[in-house]
Amino acid sequence: MAPVGSAVPPFTAHAISVSLPTWRDTVGYEEGEKRVVDAMETGYPRFFIHLSIQKLARICEQKFGVNGERCMLFSTQKIAEQCRSFMTDRPSPVAVRLVQFVICPEDNPQNGVNGTISTEEQGCGCSNSPTPIKLSCVDLHIVLFPAEAFPIAKQFWQHAGMGISSRLAERCLALLPEDSRSTSPTPPTPPLFSKPANRHYSKKSVHTKSPSLSSPPRSPVPSSPSFSSKLDESLSTDQSTYLEERYGRNLPLTAAASAKRALRRRIAGTLVHDDDPQKQKSAGATDAELGPSSRGVKDVTEDDVYLYPTGMSAIWASHQLAMAVRPSAKSVCFGFPYTDTLKILEKWGPGCHFLGHGLDSDIDTLSDLLATTSQAHPGSPPILALFTEFPSNPLLRSANMPRLRALADKYNFLIVVDETIGNFINVEVLPFADVVVSSLTKVFSGDSNVMGGSLILNPKSSHYPALKSHLSSNYDDFYFEEDAIYMERNSRDFKRRIAVIDENAQAVCAFLRSRSIAGGATSPSTAIKEVYYPKYSTPENYEQCRVRASAEGGQEGGYGGLFSLTFLSHAASTAFFDALPFHKGPSLGTSFTLACPYTVLAHYGELEWAKSWGVEEGLVRISVGCENRDVLVRGFESSLEKAEEAIVSGSG
Structure with missing residues (x-):
């Protein structure tokens, strides 16, 4: 297990995550404890x-x-x-x-x-x-x-x-x-x-x-x-050479334009042979073989995809875009989102309505809000845009996208969907959205050594002409060339990795749910209360967007690699987390399994507020990787035994 404050992955100069191997380490990080702060090499x-x-x-x-x-x-x-x-x-x-x-x-x-x-x-x-x-x-x-x-x-x-x-x-x-x-x-x-x-x-x-x-x-x-x-200083020459070749640091900067073109084509789903090893090098070339988009909207092209340095900057840009082309109004944040999405909607523009549960009952509330606001201000859209994650982080709930789309068409507002958790190999959300954003930093990259984000416009949207015109005049590509080269190299096998991760996560979640209250476990030692996973959380909404196997042999979408657990006691939460034999730190979508006490890490200054929306302090979020499936299940089983021991002993 990597020591506290060290890079995750180890020996990676631009690592995205940092090792916080125990619950106490995470609390120490949030409280600025000297022991933790002084050990921080990265974050x-x-x-x-x-x-x-x-x-x-x-x-x-x-x-x-x-x-x-x-x-x-x-x-x-x-x-x-x-x-x-x-x-x-x-x-x-x-x-x-x-x-x-x-x-x-x-x-x-x-x-x-x-x-x-x-x-x-x-x-x-x-x-x-x-x-x-x-x-x-x-x-x-x-x-x-x-x-x-x-x-x-x-x-x-x-x-x-x-x-x-x-x-x-x-x-x-x-x-x-x-x-x-x-x-x-x-x-x-x-x-x-x-x-x-x-x-x-x-x-x-x-x-x-x-x-x-x-x-x-x-x-x-x-x-x-x-x-x-x-x-x-810590690596031998051979190790340094290996890292250079493995992560592509020796690729020429002159390839940056081609790398960005390849990224936009992958995200647009237009590359015909992107998963063919013989064709990978031509993914960004002018003679690459392109076809109709696999995004569920066939008219999507690479020109509808815009790159950003981070996923959050893509979300920020989508909000700025909406404010630039639409009449001023509050937005709606639908479902409990990753923390900074809500902050963006609150701190820029007129503010937002927060419907934090993201359930169908919230759509009823939204419908009433839209009707009331429209009556009070006839002739103006009642809201600017609705922002939602599909599924949400960390509760893995999926919104009823057909219902939201119907409201957007009726009341003339934008829908912006963050597909980072679901990813477009598993779900098709673009047909229901005007704008889709994603953090490429996560599973699209997988190697946790480069940041990136994307924004894609739906050319079938009635708002497309205004959105496209504004971006054509105002978009600046400031995604750093070296970062683009790393991202292109990392993402070449993202389809294969996602398939492995999906299957691994489904196996792990099936095992953990069988030992949970939600799964019907009745043993006095039962420690897990709930397993939050798209297959179990609002499954009917997720299924409406899940990719189906095509006649041409396209793979069926899975349920992603992210899930969260809640426990019957705080002692069980900490015992389980501390015993996990995997990397522990912020981020998700990595090719290796990565866990964190999410609420403590993301909402330490607002624990009661998070709890009011169903995000418990003891929640543990896990991003499953590509490890051997049997090894993964055994690792989670040994950790669960520690949690169950904590329940039996009554500690905490």
């Missing part, structure tokens, strides 16, 4: 700022900051301006400065004194455009603000998901002269990890939620090497 990128990004930020702060200013780093001016707007649009506006820093190789004659700089002061509305640069240069946009405003800036980083990637940070560090990479320590900004109040924070409030919304430790970072350098 989920939107919550824990990668050490390479921290190092680059310290350099920028010392180069451009005044009076102890802190900063956030972005890859485009537009994103930097959006961050500034988020910080200034508050009851007590924050003073924000923008600096453009063009970093070029030392041998580039345009480099000057290490980079070209232009600044735009808040409220000035002016900017000095730098001299045109070569492709080898990096255009970095720096948002500077008073140190005490860091938690506000961190909210934008976390919710919008548009900060620079760790690979881009390392590119910048590599371009900087050696003598400019060393920085002097600066005092930390207190409080670093304060235990948050146990409440749900509302739109545009300033609420510090330990490490996810507070500043990371500052003093050790400037003088410490990046995680990549630690990795290089």
Whole structure:
């Protein structure tokens, strides 16, 4: 089992997850316990700022900051301006400065004194455009603000998901002269990890939620090497070469455009031979064999797919898109979502109605809301858009998509579906949606070493012309080239992996449910209360969208690799989790099994609020991987025995 704070997967410089092997470790992370915080080599990128990004930020702060200013780093001016707007649009506006820093190789004659700089002061509305640069240069946009405003800036980083990637940070560090990479320590900004109040924070409030919304430790970072350098020191030459070849780091950057084209084609479902080893290299080529989309809407093409640096930035962009093309109105969040989706709908625009159970009874409530609002404001759509996950995270409930689509058509609002958990190999949600978003970071990649997101438009939607026109004029592709190359390589076998994961998860869930109260178990030692899994949670709604085997031999959709467990006592929850012989940390969809005490990890500052929507504090979420099925079941069986022992002993 990986030690606390280490990368998951191990020895991975840009790992997406971090090892929190015990329940106590997760609580320690949330409370900023020194034992855990000091061990953190990495973390989920939107919550824990990668050490390479921290190092680059310290350099920028010392180069451009005044009076102890802190900063956030972005890859485009537009994103930097959006961050500034988020910080200034508050009851007590924050003073924000923008600096453009063009970093070029030392041998580039345009480099000057290490980079070209232009600044735009808040409220000035002016900017000095730098001299045109070569492709080898990096255009970095720096948002500077008073140190005490860091938690506000961190909210934008976390919710919008548009900060620079760790690979881009390392590119910048590599371009900087050696003598400019060393920085002097600066005092930390207190409080670093304060235990948050146990409440749900509302739109545009300033609420510090330990490490996810507070500043990371500052003093050790400037003088410490990046995680990549630690990795290089710990690996032999042969191991390093293996990692380079396994994860494709030796692929040329000139392949980035082709890699992105291949990604869009995979997501559109138009590649005819993508799973043919002889054809993989041509997936992004102009002569690749394309056919009708397998997404349930045949007119979908790669031109309807838009790439983003993270799944959350795709969700944020879909909300921005809806606000840009539709009349202003509140949105609806249908079902209990991943935490940042709700925060986006609350903190940008007019707000949202939250129907957190996501059951058919909530559709009845929604129908009444729509009718009442329409009567009060005739001629205007009663809501902007409805956002839902299919299925939801972590309760794995599926919305009744035909009913929602009928309401959307009647009342003229958008439907945005996050298909990350179901994935389009298993479910067809595009026919019911106007926009479908997904976190490519998860099962589409599988290797947990790169972030990515996608947004796809339904060309059959009545809103398609307006949505397409706006994106055609306003979409910026700022998905970093190296990240795209990794994502393309990782995703080549995603169909095969999903089939294995689906079968593994079904076997594990069948075993666990047979030993649960929900499955009819009556033993005095029974520890599991409920198994949340699409096959058992609102199955009739899931089946309406599950992919059916085609006459051409297409595979039938499964139920995904994610499930959650609740237990009859807190002691049983912790005993089960601590005994799991698998990786433990944030994220999901990995090729290896990954577990976390989800409610503690995602809602530690609002446990009672989460409980009110049926998300219990003791819930354990598991993402099943591609391991041997018998080994998986035995591992869960041994962990369950520990939970059942806790029930028998009456501990907790």
